[in-house]
Amino acid sequence: MKARPTVSFEDTDIAFSYKSDASLKRAHFIFSLVNHPWISSIATSVVKLALKIGLPIEGIIKKTVFYHFCGGESIEKSTEAIHQLAKYKVNTILDYSVEGEKSEEGFDQTLDEILRTVEKAKESKEIPFSVFKVTGLVSTDLLEKLQRLETLSSDEEAAWQRAKNRVNTICQKAFHYNVAVLIDAEETWIQNPIDALVYEMMAAYNKERAIVFNTYQLYRVDSLANLQQAFNEAKSENYFIGAKLVRGAYMEKERERAEAMGYESPIQPTKDATDKAFNKALAFCMQNHERIAVMCGSHNDYSNHYLTELMQEQDLDPHTDKVWFAQLYGMSDNISFNLAKAGYRVAKYVPYGPVKSVMPYLLRRADENTSVAGQSSRELTMIKKELRRRKAVAG
DSSP states (O other): OOOOOOOOOOOHHHHHHOOOOHHHHHHHHHHHHTHHHHHHHHHHHHHHHHHHHHOOOOOIIIIIIIIIOBBBTTTTTHHHHHHHHTTOOEEEEEEOOOOOSHHHHHHHHHHHHHHHHHHHHHTTTTEEEEEEEEGGGOOHHHHHHTTTOOOOOOOHHHHHHHHHHHHHHHHHHHHTTTEEEEEEEEEEHHHHHHHHHHHHHHHHHHHSSEEEEEEEEEBTTTTHHHHHHHHHHHHHHHEEEEEEEOOOOOOHHHHHHHHHHOOOOBEEEEHHHHHHHHHHHHHHHHHHHTTTEEEEEOOOOHHHHHHHHHHHHTTTTTOOTEEEEEEEETOHHHHHHHHHHHOOOOOEEEESOOOHHHHHHHHHHHHHHHHHHHHHHHHHHHHHHHHHHHHHHHO
């Protein structure tokens, strides 16, 4: 068994090496704000109101949260962020974060933009993945109807066929360019038809290696079993599985809906149960790494450390293309940059899009950092530590 580099997530010099003093102070301001729920709540309410009534606040948003959590307003304007990350061996996943499209024209425009990210990834070794949400390409109402197994009208059948064609167009181009593509998970009440479509794409394009990745939200009680079943199917049909593992993004919404509609919650009863399921899924992927490529989409220190240990047990080189670590741009730099420094494959999700259009994403980040226990405190502690270190070095 090969010796592995020791990874410490406490080294803030490495963690924030890509940030100037000014950008680090901006991060300090942002996380200080969201670390106080009542201040964060007031600030986000003011932003929502200002945007609604048309006040010119985009400049303020750009100078604060936008450039902390987003790469730019377009692929081209994200180039500086991509190159800056690459200097430290951290790769980029360009995430077109415009939401709320409802029309066929809007779905086609989103398709065109996602195809542009695949083209950009083909040109750049710094961008190993493309990513999209199926709800950017088809209506949620149609997905709900499919999940309920209701009969579709002829217009709905045609709309679903167009949606499948859009997904296939992306996966086909990704396959042709040898660019892996991540398909994000969504709410439980629309996930079944998404899963079925993703596995259809895997069977078509994952014959030689994992090009198409499904996303497994381990806060769902059934996700580990779903992953195991997907593996058995892939083994039977002789294709590879791409598995992006995350804890999940819709917990409160899921629980509220289950309670309101009177069905059993699909969500794990505790955070500990979610953590255990996540780590079991990591172990399962590593035990079957001959057929499964895995992306650990986690901001949890233990899970990332645990995966490095599992890799060592399987005698997998840190730089294998079968194992990736991923975090969001602007968060958990202590994990991303220290892993990259130690030779592991790391990528940051880098959202981009017009400021107004990515506001739903930015507001979710603010809410997540406010509500997730310890998230903003941990970020703030790391930032303060690095600011103190730089001050001491400067003398």
